[in-house]
Amino acid sequence: MTKTEDRVGRVYDLVRRMAENFEFKPESQINEVALAKSFGTSRTPVREALNRLVAEGFLTFQARRGFFCRPLSPSQILSLYEARIAVETEALRLAIRKSSDSQLAALLETLRGVLSEYDQCKDPRRLLELDEQFHVDIAKGSKNQELVRILENLNARIRFVRLIDLKNAYLNDGAETTTSQIPSHLMIMQNIADRDESVAVDTIRKHIERRREETTEAVAKAFAEIYFVDDDA
Amino acid sequence: MTKTEDRVGRVYDLVRRMAENFEFKPESQINEVALAKSFGTSRTPVREALNRLVAEGFLTFQARRGFFCRPLSPSQILSLYEARIAVETEALRLAIRKSSDSQLAALLETLRGVLSEYDQCKDPRRLLELDEQFHVDIAKGSKNQELVRILENLNARIRFVRLIDLKNAYLNDGAETTTSQIPSHLMIMQNIADRDESVAVDTIRKHIERRREETTEAVAKAFAEIYFVDDDA
DNA sequence: CTTACTCAAATTGTCGACAATTAATTATAC
């Protein structure tokens, strides 16, 4: 029974996915016993995973009250986008500054590979994955594990809203809006190839800001999505 | 006995302080039972606190092996400084952009207050606290809780090395090196008053970079400090 | 002297139990 196998890791992955997708409604309390039962474990590994997720900003915690889902608000999402700009602009700057020519060429090759699939992809979920990968690959070019780590955390916390936004854009404009960002990806790559730090930073900043502007609307749609299926607000 | 009082919070604070100060030697394993015993609790709240600290980057974890102190290396510290630059430059930019004149005036007043104590402070520990506060206050001007949160995490993880560095500078140069950064603080404030984003960002970047350059040496001294007292490497 | 093996000790991972607290429900007064 007690197989000293990594239950926490498993539970963590599951709860994290649930938190990412707002399967816990914003601000709602998380019931430890129900969760544990649904996983077929005791509360111990559940609580350990929950504690990790609090530290990562997916959940909040109040002593003697328990764990709660993070709030979902336009200002919160805006903050995450702003933080993304902070991390990605500096990471890009460092990537250009620190990389050798051959390293930069390798990075561009990787990015080309990502874009080639991105180009002909129809699935919003996969599209989002590829976009994230594009940005994370650039960040990895900074050779700064800390920036990468922060970026991946931010991505995970924005993911739900971005996906809603993407699905919506896809439905409305027949994949037109989504492809309209490819030029901006190509522009970033050109700036990298040119080793032009300040222009590259400016390009990626505007690129992220453009996404950020759709935020408020997307949050509203996200709320609808969350409270639609099994309702009773 | 089980008073449902916040043991995790208490334990978390204690372990965090220990991790900050590298009272666990870098890379060394953390013994849960010993820790629990020293706190007079069971392992449960200890493990919960440990899990939080892993997510915050103070510790690492390997399944079935346990919790370990984070490594201490120049490159790791460099990464944290680079991340600080990313966060603080963008936060400063946002603070200038988003604040009203009166908000900016209030911020500058706060900063003046911090500097006035900083000026005549002799204690390295307090000096560091005040410097951190100066930077965090600016970051708070961004009205972005996420950036503030990230910065505070980064600060805590750099703190030990910075303190060693500060103490050393103080001893060697009779508080001369430390005061030499005041002009740079004043310069940042002037840039804020002028609402000059790009210059302000450039000033704070250089300010942080100057500190970063002392990193490698400071890490070496930090190692000496860690392995000196109860030695046996 | 080094390497491989065996066995004992230490450590981790998980569980079920129970006290303490908070939340919900019912009852009671106004």
Added chain:
DNA sequence: GTATAATTAATTGTCGACAATTTGAGTAAG
């Protein structure tokens, strides 16, 4: 009918126990 109080139920916080695994010591072989 609403508000307040008492009682019950649900939930959290912590503990001690025990199986599974890893670590380390001691021993034997090469």
